[in-house]
Amino acid sequence: MPSEKQICLNTSGLTKIYGFGANRTIAVDHVDLKLYEGEVVSIVGESGSGKTTLAKMLLGLISSSEGDIYFQGVKRDISSQKKKQEYWKNIQAIFQDPFSSYNIFNKIDSVLLDCIHMRGGRNLPREKKVEMMTEACSFVNLKFEELTNKYPFELSGGQMQRLMIARIFLLKPKILLADEPTSMIDACSRATILDMLMQLRKEIGMTVIFITHDIGLAYYVSDTVYIMEHGRFVEFGTADEVILHPREPYTQRLINDVPKIYEEWDLTTV
Amino acid sequence: MKHTLQQIFRSPKFVVGFSIFAAIVLIVIVYPIFITDPPLGIIGQGTFFPPGIYVSAYDSLGSPKYILNLSDAATKRIAAKLGDQERTDIHDWLVADGIPESEIDIHDTEKLLEQWAQNYDPNKKVQGMTFAKQRYYQRLDTSLKGLLSTEGAIIAQKNPETGALEESSMIKQADYVNVSEVASVRFLPFGTDNFGRDVLTELVAATRTSLQIGLVAGLVATLIGLTLGLLAGYVGGMVDDVINFITNLFIVIPSFVLLILISYSVGQEQRGPFLVATVIGLTAWPWTARAVRAQVISLRNRDHVNLSKLSGHSIVHIILTDILPYIASYVIMALILQISSGILAEAGLSILGLGPKTTETPTLGLMMNWAMIYQAHIQGRWWAYFPVLMTIALITFSMNLMNTGLDQVFNPALRD
Numbered sequence: 127m128p129s130e131k132q133i134c135l136n137t138s139g140l141t142k143i144y145g146f147g148a149n150r151t152i153a154v155d156h157v158d159l160k161l162y163e164g165e166v167v168s169i170v171g172e173s174g175s176g177k178t179t180l181a182k183m184l185l186g187l188i189s190s191s192e193g194d195i196y197f198q199g200v201k202r203d204i205s206s207q208k209k210k211q212e213y214w215k216n217i218q219a220i221f222q223d224p225f226s227s228y229n230i231f232n233k234i235d236s237v238l239l240d241c242i243h244m245r246g247g248r249n250l251p252r253e254k255k256v257e258m259m260t261e262a263c264s265f266v267n268l269k270f271e272e273l274t275n276k277y278p279f280e281l282s283g284g285q286m287q288r289l290m291i292a293r294i295f296l297l298k299p300k301i302l303l304a305d306e307p308t309s310m311i312d313a314c315s316r317a318t319i320l321d322m323l324m325q326l327r328k329e330i331g332m333t334v335i336f337i338t339h340d341i342g343l344a345y346y347v348s349d350t351v352y353i354m355e356h357g358r359f360v361e362f363g364t365a366d367e368v369i370l371h372p373r374e375p376y377t378q379r380l381i382n383d384v385p386k387i388y389e390e391w392d393l394t395t396v
Numbered sequence: 397m398k399h400t401l402q403q404i405f406r407s408p409k410f411v412v413g414f415s416i417f418a419a420i421v422l423i424v425i426v427y428p429i430f431i432t433d434p435p436l437g438i439i440g441q442g443t444f445f446p447p448g449i450y451v452s453a454y455d456s457l458g459s460p461k462y463i464l465n466l467s468d469a470a471t472k473r474i475a476a477k478l479g480d481q482e483r484t485d486i487h488d489w490l491v492a493d494g495i496p497e498s499e500i501d502i503h504d505t506e507k508l509l510e511q512w513a514q515n516y517d518p519n520k521k522v523q524g525m526t527f528a529k530q531r532y533y534q535r536l537d538t539s540l541k542g543l544l545s546t547e548g549a550i551i552a553q554k555n556p557e558t559g560a561l562e563e564s565s566m567i568k569q570a571d572y573v574n575v576s577e578v579a580s581v582r583f584l585p586f587g588t589d590n591f592g593r594d595v596l597t598e599l600v601a602a603t604r605t606s607l608q609i610g611l612v613a614g615l616v617a618t619l620i621g622l623t624l625g626l627l628a629g630y631v632g633g634m635v636d637d638v639i640n641f642i643t644n645l646f647i648v649i650p651s652f653v654l655l656i657l658i659s660y661s662v663g664q665e666q667r668g669p670f671l672v673a674t675v676i677g678l679t680a681w682p683w684t685a686r687a688v689r690a691q692v693i694s695l696r697n698r699d700h701v702n703l704s705k706l707s708g709h710s711i712v713h714i715i716l717t718d719i720l721p722y723i724a725s726y727v728i729m730a731l732i733l734q735i736s737s738g739i740l741a742e743a744g745l746s747i748l749g750l751g752p753k754t755t756e757t758p759t760l761g762l763m764m765n766w767a768m769i770y771q772a773h774i775q776g777r778w779w780a781y782f783p784v785l786m787t788i789a790l791i792t793f794s795m796n797l798m799n800t801g802l803d804q805v806f807n808p809a810l811r812d
């Protein structure tokens with residue numbers, strides 16, 4: 127653990143309980159997460175283990191039932207709309223499903239312009255804004271001239287997710303929370319998108335929380351890995367520690383679920 | 397957007413509903429341009445004139461005469477005065493007067509009329525006959541006078557100096573006038589109502605007012621319901637609890653009962669059409685609020701809303717751009733339903749006598765109310781209420797049809 131580095135985001139006993147009575151679900155159960163500046167942390171767990179719920183709490187999109195979140199060592203305060211907006215300059219997200227991530231009534235231009243405005247570029251001249259948008263698009267191999275005045279739903283899933291990365295490129299947040307950003311994308315685009323993410327991370331020095339159900343992917347991208355089962359972190363450590371020497375049977379199972387080249391491909395786990 | 401409009405106008409149900417509705421609106425707009433009479437102007441002296449073409453009898457005397465020898469003219473004239481019912485009535489009177497049944501043949505017109513002329517005595521009391529029936533026989537007797545005559549009628553005018561009658565012209569039985577040459581003719585397709593007003597002109601004006609009432613009521617209800625539904629659904633928490641409580645309160649008390657109470661307490665004098673419309677709107681919003689709230693709740697946790705929050709947008713901005721456009725189609729459908737139920741609510745209120753008080757324009761409900769008070773349905777004066785019923789039915793039918801069409805476009809699962 128790189129102890130000389132600063133803690134960027136950490137939680138203590140973070141819990142989320144949905145519903146009550148017979149419908150009571152403990153989606154996230156007393157989670158302690160430590161995120162150091164500049165590292166890539168993976169949170170791995172099967173579907174329904176509470177990864178997205180945890181992500182939304184970290185983003186401040188839903189409230190927690192219990193526990194605290196500290197941002198740069200200070201207890202996070204997002205009690206007012208203004209403080210929230212300030213917080214969201216520091217933490218941004220890419221969601222799992224690109225098809226539902228965009229407002230279908232807004233054009234691509236407005237998605238990117240929102241980012242420029244959020245960074246305080248509202249009064250920039252139009253040409254400067256176009257230049258910035260063009261740069262962001264070309265970073266993810268998209269041509270802004272072809273996208274302007276189009277709607278996001280006119281793009282493919284992979285292109286939409288790349289546009290999301292272009293968004294992050296413009297926003298340059300301290301922390302990026304990527305919630306299974308490639309799980310809805312066809313296999314060909316997947317590697318491209320991962321590479322772009324890692325490239326962007328290097329370029330602007332972001333801290334990344336990478337959420338996935340694919341432990342192989344986690345090993346590929348991350349420094350630290352947290353294993354999540356039924357809302358709890360059952361194991362964590364460096365990627366090598368956790369994946370090469372797993373202690374928990376659950377981690378073992380996740381590793382065994384990753385298809386091997388020499389085995390017959392089981393497409394359902396991909 | 398353009399694509400959606402194309403789809404909407406390709407839905408047969410919507411197109412049929414829209415055409416009917418557009419036709420009604422068009423009539424309401426165009427008719428007053430040609431018929432400029434005040435809709436509540438009284439033209440008939442008497443009640444419930446039947447539908448038909450009214451030709452000025454006086455003007456037709458002065459119109460050019462044409463002689464037409466039509467073989468069935470006499471038969472028709474007799475049949476009009478002496479139908480099967482009259483023949484039976486005459487038979488009954490004669491029998492009661494003591495003429496043996498065997499001597500009466502109701503199909504022999506000449507003999508029947510001869511027997512009638514000989515035996516009928518208006519002053520004679522027949523046992524067991526009501527006064528009304530006696531009057532009926534007196535009227536029948538007058539109308540039968542000269543029925544078989546082949547003579548014409550003499551028109552006489554009073555000489556202003558001597559005061560004596562002077563023959564001015566003679567109308568023969570074969571004389572005809574051309575309706576288009578008679579100076580004054582009025583077509584009353586739905587006759588007149590209990591006050592002697594032209595039902596069609598009244599109906600067009602009433603439809604216009606009722607549509608306006610429906611529109612105002614629908615807009616008021618939709619605006620309130622939409623605002624409260626958006627707030628309750630998006631903001632949640634305490635706001636949701638309070639709004640939900642009020643909504644449930646309004647839903648538990650049947651809105652029509654509330655409507656009756658409010659209308660009653662407002663008082664007859666204050667109840668103009670727009671006040672009634674507003675009151676209808678004020679009692680009709682809960683369903684819209686509830687439906688909008690449910691829709692918003694299902695939307696507020698979507699990723700595009702989350703992304704909009706992350707982009708630093710305010711609550712108002714998110715409601716207006718990330719929620720409202722997604723439920724716009726739904727709101728339009730709710731508005732159409734509210735308009736049509738607003739029209740029905742006005743009709744219901746007016747039938748109970750709690751509708752708008754108006755002196756210039758009638759409403760569909762008021763026309764029903766008048767027809768009912770003057771017992772048009774009991775007297776068989778169908779033209780005073782049936783066209784009104786049909787109009788109400790057509791308006792609601794066309795609007796519901798439009799709604800079903802829209803529903804099929806917006807909800808692909810419902811497409812057939």
Ligand SMILES: Nc1ncnc2c1ncn2[C@@H]1O[C@H](COP(=O)(O)OP(=O)(O)O)[C@@H](O)[C@H]1O
Pocket residue numbers: 144145151152153171172173174175176177178179180
């Ligand atoms: N809005 C919600 N209301 C109630 N239960 C929820 C809600 N969101 C998620 N859950 C439940 O919380 C658990 C964790 O869900 P989620 O965080 O989406 O898991 P993951 O992202 O790991 O697939 C699941 O059992 C899910 O059913």
Ligand SMILES: [Mg+2]
Pocket residue numbers: 177178222306
């Ligand atoms: Mg998830």
